[in-house]
Amino acid sequence: MDIRQLEYFLAIVDHGGFHRAATASYVSQPSLSQAVRALERDLGTDLFHRIGRRAVLTEAGRALIGPAREAVRSLQTARSSVEAVHELRTGRLDLACSPSQAVEPLSTLTAAFSRLHPGVTVAVRAAFTPREVIDLVRTGAVELGILASVGPLPDSEVAVRALGRQRLLLMVPPDSPLAGRTAVRCEELAGQRLIVGQPGTGLRAYVDALRARGVDFTVAVETEHRVALLPLVLAGVGAAVVTEAWRGIARQTGAHVMDIEPETALEIALVCRRGAVSPAASAFLGIAADIDAADKRSL
Template identity: 35%
Template sequence: MALELRHLRYLLAVAEHGNFTRAAEDLHISQPTLSQQIKQLERMVGVQLLDRTGRTVRPTDAGLVYVEHARRALRDLAAAERAVHDVQDLSRGDLRVGVTPTFTAYLVGPLAAALHDAHPGVTLTVRETTQDGIEAALLADDLDLGIAFTGPGAHLPGIGASPLFTETLGLVTGPHTTAAADRAPVPVRSLNDRHLALLSRDFATRGHIDAHFGRHGVHPPIAVEADSVQALIEIVRRTPLATVLPDAITDGHPHLTRVPLDPPLPTRTVALLARADAYCSAAARAFTRLAHDHVAARAYAPAGPGGPGGPAH
């Protein structure tokens, strides 16, 4: 009996679910059929791949090695199928892009519009997640590209980064804040007496902000924590609260005022991420060109190793 792809998919399903019943339901086959197929695979490779003695089905030591290679083989096969079906003239195609959350507020919309205008036959899937999630998905071939940050030692092995531009962040106020008080740079230490609305601690940007405040012994009272940039924008518009956001977001909202901080937050280098050894489709190449064109047209600061106060991260 020859090994077939279904044997690998069935093994990965059981390893993922830790249970034959749930794996069979996910695969839309009966449990006896699934068990039989796994036993066939074990006979073909000549070794037990799953430990069925506990409440949870787990790969054996040999099974762990086999699962890793099976996952890699299916991933490479999927990439090969995409390469075969890749249409160089971009009359059709698919592109999967992961972004960290702040980029949905000012970068995803223009890039999606540019891609659709230039290549309406390409289907774009955008996933908002953490940088760690983006890199893991790239390595698993669940994404083609990512937009996140780069810097020394910032990435998992196997991830390549192409710098796009330098992102700066600053204090942001709305129309309910006295403009005269916000014309001069604001000392960071003065924020100890200023109520802020900030992104939640799940955001890498919040960690970046907190680290800067901590270096200067600043602990401002946090009146609101939000899990979306749009929510922060609405809060600042309607209250005297200030926030900290990338300058590119502020520039796109005329009702927001950018206020210099002294010292300023360290800059961060924004980059396109990809798996270093992945096939680069025509759609991915087109998106990359459009991203660089957009950055140049908006005159974003050139990508660099870091900015005032520390390295990019």
């Protein structure tokens, strides 16, 4: 067994088949298949059921995913540690982020990181709920994650660095009767057509709680694609509850945003696995700490 075989195995898992895995790994499919066959011989069991062009994990294959990611991540950490001698001139940082936080604070953090380490690629993976972010970090699929929580920040499975709070706003089309106002009572969402995210997100939890309290609105669209919120609002489909991160970009495109009263906010956090992290992840965490300290001094 060698690390290359484990990388090919994970590529098949992540890309859904041998052909796509070979393309993503820049090797021929026969070479990739041969390496996986050798891995299966070493382990004494099949890792995939080959069904036509499909590759379906066996029970043994599912059991290998976690240890394989750990082994590959450990090697990547070792490689990155060597690259750190050259002041992070090259390398890669894998990070998971929920959609609204990909607007902010991801943009600010990544911009600061890239200015200091322009040779390091930041690979951002979409995760639609806090649970998805935590699972990707916990299993080693990524090193860092940025998430928003409606309650206390979860720290039982991962290490947590608080990044502040983002207030909830209402985003409406420019021709909405509410346009021009600076604030709206949450009860005034009654009768509105809302564009909402999928269950499990902080924004969805907020609107679901309003409905449970008797605020009767209509769900016009339920979407996993947070990037669709602004275009749908501008098209007049409905209003959307969003975070403070959207305020600037919404105004630039012509949508109107206003505070929701009483104030409700999501807690934003940067999470990582406990223990040693790669130099790139350590540098990113340091930048987050510096920006947070600067923000606190400015208050």
